[in-house]
Amino acid sequence: MTDKTHRRDFIKQASAVTAAASIAPFAIGAPRGRRALETINLGVVGTGGRGTGACNDSLTINDNVRLVAMGNLRADKARDKRDQLREVHGAKVAVEDSRIYGGLEAYEAVIDDPEVDCVLLTTSPGFRPWHIQRAVEAGKHVFAEKPVCLDAAGWHACQAAQAKAEAQGTAIVTGTQYRRQQNYTQAIKHIQDGMIGEPISGTARYCSTGIWYRDREEGMTDAEYQLRNWMHFTWLSGDQICEQAVHNIDVMNWVFGNPESCYAMGGRFTRPVDSEMWDNMSVDYAYPGGKMVSFRCRQVPGTKTDVDNVIYGSEGIAYIKAINGGSRIVDRNGKELYSERGNIGAAYRQEHKDLVDSIVAGKPIVEVDQTADSSLTAAMGRESAYSGMPVTWEFMTEESEQDTFKHGLTLDTPMEPREPAVPGRYPLT
Numbered sequence: 066m067t068d069k070t071h072r073r074d075f076i077k078q079a080s081a082v083t084a085a086a087s088i089a090p091f092a093i094g095a096p097r098g099r100r101a102l103e104t105i106n107l108g109v110v111g112t113g114g115r116g117t118g119a120c121n122d123s124l125t126i127n128d129n130v131r132l133v134a135m136g137n138l139r140a141d142k143a144r145d146k147r148d149q150l151r152e153v154h155g156a157k158v159a160v161e162d163s164r165i166y167g168g169l170e171a172y173e174a175v176i177d178d179p180e181v182d183c184v185l186l187t188t189s190p191g192f193r194p195w196h197i198q199r200a201v202e203a204g205k206h207v208f209a210e211k212p213v214c215l216d217a218a219g220w221h222a223c224q225a226a227q228a229k230a231e232a233q234g235t236a237i238v239t240g241t242q243y244r245r246q247q248n249y250t251q252a253i254k255h256i257q258d259g260m261i262g263e264p265i266s267g268t269a270r271y272c273s274t275g276i277w278y279r280d281r282e283e284g285m286t287d288a289e290y291q292l293r294n295w296m297h298f299t300w301l302s303g304d305q306i307c308e309q310a311v312h313n314i315d316v317m318n319w320v321f322g323n324p325e326s327c328y329a330m331g332g333r334f335t336r337p338v339d340s341e342m343w344d345n346m347s348v349d350y351a352y353p354g355g356k357m358v359s360f361r362c363r364q365v366p367g368t369k370t371d372v373d374n375v376i377y378g379s380e381g382i383a384y385i386k387a388i389n390g391g392s393r394i395v396d397r398n399g400k401e402l403y404s405e406r407g408n409i410g411a412a413y414r415q416e417h418k419d420l421v422d423s424i425v426a427g428k429p430i431v432e433v434d435q436t437a438d439s440s441l442t443a444a445m446g447r448e449s450a451y452s453g454m455p456v457t458w459e460f461m462t463e464e465s466e467q468d469t470f471k472h473g474l475t476l477d478t479p480m481e482p483r484e485p486a487v488p489g490r491y492p493l494t
């Protein structure tokens with residue numbers, strides 16, 4: 066048996082054991098029980114832009130939720146966000162000072178808080194699979210922002226979490242809001258119903274003019290700096306293709322299934338010197354049945370912004386535009402067959418309504434496997450670009466041992482930025 070086959074078998078066995086063990090319900094840390102709840106108590110881990118946004122979305126759309134606990138690297142920032150949310154949502158924001166937790170252990174305090182039924186996991190992405198795993202082990206319902214993993218190890222953790230959550234009856238809804246955006250769901254239903262004939266190929270783009278960079282403040286440790294400027298460190302963001310463009314990749318997987326392989330290239334011209342990110346990547350994804358998707362992402366000042374998806378079929382073309390750009394389907398002569406406006410704000414709220422409704426109904430949605438597949442598809446493109454080699458889905462799911470997360474991290478862990486990947490020298494692991 067080769068090392069790789071051995072590891073493959075080990076991973077399968079480990080997932081099976083985790084799933085089987087999870088059948089014994091209500092084991093750990095589910096103090097309010099996993100019964101169908103009428104009021105859901107939320108706890109949030111990561112109270113930055115999206116964490117606060119997710120709390121606001123859930124509190125806005127759901128009458129039967131309360132926010133009861135908050136965790137963040139800096140507790141003072143979480144307190145400020147609590148006060149802002151309270152101004153809008155009043156008594157639904159029931160977070161006492163004693164339920165605001167700070168530091169790298171804050172996630173455990175929120176997850177293990179006996180009042181919390183459902184945790185919103187909205188830190189930088191590197192933590193996500195491990196926070197999901199911990200929350201599911203504690204028997205909590207989960208909302209997990211995208212991407213949900215950045216490498217093979219995170220993907221396996223998500224698959225195991227899916228199995229355990231299904232077995233114990235807890236929810237995991239993910240922050241791929243386009244799956245709940247009306248102009249996306251309708252356009253893709255039309256595609257699935259044959260409006261463009263046989264879907265054959267697609268283009269997916271996440272090209273923009275740039276992204277934030279957060280300077281190192283005086284006195285910060287290496288870890289504090291990387292956690293603050295997380296976008297630029299690939300163990301935390303996965304690079305742009307994972308952090309942002311997973312949205313478009315998720316749409317392509319929705320239409321074509323998971324890809325079989327990919328071949329990619331790219332580079333960097335404009336990044337700050339200590340950023341590990343590339344600033345452009347192009348990936349050809351090969352899907353089952355010989356279907357191809359051309360993907361590009363780019364963050365370069367002064368360039369064209371283009372964040373849209375196009376699906377080409379034997380009898381028509383579907384344009385599905387990001388944010389509020391709407392959808393439009395035409396036949397091969399350009400005659401419009403369907404069009405609809407976009408409303409991303411409604412989609413951000415809908416994911417929280419679906420999550421809460423599913424818990425209340427006792428039929429929890431568990432969808433982290435789907436988002437893990439799309440997240441790994443993004444990581445597959447990155448690994449192909451970084452290495453300069455074609456990469457297969459089989460390699461990513463069955464052979465790769467890549468685990469980029471810094472397990473055992475403390476705020477004093479010394480760390481240097483990694484040299485940006487150089488194709489031909491960067492190994493596939």
Ligand SMILES: NC(=O)c1ccc[n+]([C@@H]2O[C@H](COP(=O)([O-])OP(=O)(O)OC[C@H]3O[C@@H](n4cnc5c(N)ncnc54)[C@H](O)[C@@H]3O)[C@@H](O)[C@H]2O)c1
Nearest residue numbers: 111112113114115116136137138187188189190210211240
């Ligand atoms: N679905 C969407 O359209 C969408 C939009 C924006 C962001 N996001 C995603 O949301 C996530 C957060 O992005 P953001 O823009 O809010 O980032 P942010 O930098 O504004 O916030 C991240 C917060 O998490 C905290 N944090 C980091 N590590 C932590 C840890 N281990 N424990 C506790 N707190 C921790 C930080 O202190 C910070 O407050 C990312 O995964 C991003 O991709 C999704």
